[in-house]
Amino acid sequence: MPEDDRKDATRDAVAREIEAAVNEQVSxxxxxxxxxxxxxxxxxxxxxxAGSSARTASERREAARLAKEARKKEKxxxxxxxFLRFNRNFRFQHMVMFSSxxxxxxxxxxxxxxxxxxxxxxxxxxxxSRTPPSSTASARGC
Numbered sequence: 001m002p003e004d005d006r007k008d009a010t011r012d013a014v015a016r017e018i019e020a021a022v023n024e025q026v027s028x029x030x031x032x033x034x035x036x037x038x039x040x041x042x043x044x045x046x047x048x049x050a051g052s053s054a055r056t057a058s059e060r061r062e063a064a065r066l067a068k069e070a071r072k073k074e075k076x077x078x079x080x081x082x083f084l085r086f087n088r089n090f091r092f093q094h095m096v097m098f099s100s101x102x103x104x105x106x107x108x109x110x111x112x113x114x115x116x117x118x119x120x121x122x123x124x125x126x127x128x129s130r131t132p133p134s135s136t137a138s139a140r141g142c
Contacts (some may be wrong), residue, residue, distance in 0.1 A: 076082065086094070110119035 032089075106122065110122040113119050114123065
């Protein structure tokens with residue numbers, strides 16, 4: 001079998017697979033959706049390229065921004081309405097507060113319960129708890 005015949009057979013097989021996949025996907029679509037899905041992919045790609053061919057960089061950026069907004073709007077319509085619960089400032093404050101509380105628990109519990117096994121480990125890890133000098137030692141001049 002000549003090489004060109006093998007290529008044609010391969011192309012025919014690929015075309016049949018594509019047609020089967022398109023038929024499977026458009027089985028539940030209305031008439032307009034079926035026509036758009038069945039449209040020749042190279043023609044669709046050429047139309048998309050022609051629509052997005054801007055002359056200047058600013059026009060290309062503007063077209064990209066508009067396309068991004070359209071995709072975002074389409075995504076929001078699919079997912080439903082979304083709300084921003086906390087902005088960056090509140091999230092940062094929350095992380096600082098969470099970290100502070102955890103640090104206070106780790107350092108304060110060994111001082112409150114020094115006989116607990118884990119407390120001994122933490123106190124030894126930080127080389128003991130530092131206690132302020134007593135007032136009697138300062139009175140003696142030591």
